[in-house]
Amino acid sequence: MASDSKSTVEEVNAGQGPAVLCVDFRRFDNQPRLADLLGDGKLHTYRLDPVRLLAQGNVARSLDEIATGYAERVLDEIGEPAVVAATCNAATLGLRLAQRIGRTAARPALLLVDPSWPTPASVGQEFAALRSTIASPAVGGGPAEADVDPLDLQAMLDLLRTDLVTVLNADGVADDEAPFVMESLLPRYRAWLGLLVATCEDTAPPPSGPIHAVLGSDSCIPDWADDAWDLTRMPVSSADILTPGTPAAEHLHQLVRSLISPKPGDFSR
Known part of the structure; x- marks a missing residue:
């Protein structure tokens, strides 16, 4: 197969x-x-x-x-x-x-x-862990804390995108290279957090x-x-x-x- x-x-x-x-x-x-x-x-x-x-x-x-x-x-x-x-x-x-x-x-x-x-609390922890991986010495380490509903997938993705843009700009990544970086990371983030949120919301x-x-x-x-x-x-x-x-x-x-x-x-x- x-x-x-x-x-x-x-x-x-x-x-x-x-x-x-x-x-x-x-x-x-x-x-x-x-x-x-x-x-x-x-x-x-x-x-x-x-x-x-x-x-x-x-x-x-x-x-x-x-x-x-x-x-x-x-x-x-x-x-x-x-x-x-x-x-x-x-x-x-x-x-x-x-x-x-x-x-x-x-x-x-x-x-x-x-x-x-998964629970809302554990999804929040996973989200925070993902954000901590988006770090750069140019912006003083990891991103600032944010109050985001761990079951709001789009809000989490919007913040991850903002984090990536901030780090890429601070690291001097060329404008024509940044989209490739975003496209390699954001779908994986969306999929992982999407599975966790879907599991939390399962009521069967x-x-x-x-x-x-x-x-x-x-x-x-x-x-x-x-x-x-x-x-x-x-x-x-x-x-x-x-x-x-x-x-x-x-x-x-x-x-x-x-x-x-x-x-x-x-x-x-």
Whole structure:
């Protein structure tokens, strides 16, 4: 399957067995990605990258729109995956996607790896962190603090654009070069913050049925988690849970294989 920018479903590894569908994205800190880790384990792995998807368009999308569009594309291109796995701030999108795939086929097994649950406060922190990366000695370091609603995506983008213009002007970047810098950064900022805002605004009820979750030592679970959750907390931090060659990585490989090929009489999926 083609994996260029026009395809929303990327085949990471054409391994043996049923498909494992991962919802992940390239993080600003370049930490390992879930689909790459599982693909290295010779699993037949596909990726959905919502940040890349949102960076390709200029329109904000709700989580329901993203999940519905993804479900249609997945069922059309690869059929029903055996497992839907999602990580970090894509966890809620993974939940919604599994629900929508389950409308037309038996629901796949659902795995969350180091899930995060965005709140207005955490979106505000992410926004402040992005602004802190836009710094220049010529303007005395980072940008000044600003009172912006963390759920107002356009207001955050307008301020990021202003920050970039200020820094580029102070650094003496040529007028014909500045647009290229802006175009390389702003779509990524819009996509990342757009995913967080859309997740915060998601009001769908919690899903029913079993959810497998692998957590780092500092990971948290939502208040609505119940006895249907199969929780495994690894003795590593969230930053290290996807590091290849670690016990956490090996546990993930074994868990996904067990979800692909459950033992007779195992109805935990």
